[in-house]
Amino acid sequence: MRMVGLTGGIASGKSTVSRQLQAQGIPVIDADKVAQAVLRKNTWGWRRVVAVFGNGILQENGEVDRAKLGEIVFSDAAKRKQLNRAMEPCIMSGLFYEILKHWILGTSVVVLDVPLLFEAKIDWLTRPIIVVWVDDLTQETRLMARDNSSKEQARNRITSQLPLDVKRARADIVIDNSGSLEQTKVLVNELKKTITAPPSWKELLFSRFGVAAMVIGIISITAARLQ
Numbered sequence: 001m002r003m004v005g006l007t008g009g010i011a012s013g014k015s016t017v018s019r020q021l022q023a024q025g026i027p028v029i030d031a032d033k034v035a036q037a038v039l040r041k042n043t044w045g046w047r048r049v050v051a052v053f054g055n056g057i058l059q060e061n062g063e064v065d066r067a068k069l070g071e072i073v074f075s076d077a078a079k080r081k082q083l084n085r086a087m088e089p090c091i092m093s094g095l096f097y098e099i100l101k102h103w104i105l106g107t108s109v110v111v112l113d114v115p116l117l118f119e120a121k122i123d124w125l126t127r128p129i130i131v132v133w134v135d136d137l138t139q140e141t142r143l144m145a146r147d148n149s150s151k152e153q154a155r156n157r158i159t160s161q162l163p164l165d166v167k168r169a170r171a172d173i174v175i176d177n178s179g180s181l182e183q184t185k186v187l188v189n190e191l192k193k194t195i196t197a198p199p200s201w202k203e204l205l206f207s208r209f210g211v212a213a214m215v216i217g218i219i220s221i222t223a224a225r226l227q
Helices: 016-025 031-038 043-051 068-075 077-105 136-147 151-159 163-168 181-195 202-206 210-224
Strands: 002-008 028-030 111-112 128-135 172-174
Touching: 002 016, 002 210, 016 028, 016 128, 016 136, 028 077, 031 043, 031 077, 031 111, 043 068, 043 077, 068 077, 077 111, 111 136, 111 181, 128 163, 136 151, 163 172, 172 181
Parallel strands: 002 111, 002 128, 028 111, 128 172
Antiparallel strands: none
């Protein structure tokens, strides 16, 4: 199974590219949705986060107030590390569960949409790695417009992540999302052709069918030797 990494920065347009790939029939595992699931009330992730930040981050119904938690961690690098440490094992478990489901189903290509692909050091799982990039000013302007935030708030959120230029340098494929939506759609159409190309021998070997063939082969050889 080919696992394609998709990442970017806040307000870079990664979600737009993700939605366009899904619209073209490419399955996507969204790390943000996994994170939302593992932070629901009384889950493992919820308990770990509340243990670190206290009941002050909870709404009246007991769910985590994501906006309040965001304000705390985006302006404080130490608290952001605490949150990442609390959430990381929960999110990784959720991601591997979703990957396993696709592997069992025999999915040939799946996209891992992970904002912190490099920061979480899971980029080694994916090839190719796609980075959705925009220039710094465009990123800041879009974020301020999207969240109705101040320049300082936008800057805090942007600087909490690895710079997009660093991610671009580590990418196999770069989608420049500085232009119009139509231009991005053209780039995504070309991207689909690349990521749905015939699998390599390594991808075939570790596919569901490849592993089944290896197991059958081992069993057959073992049985023959025992005769």
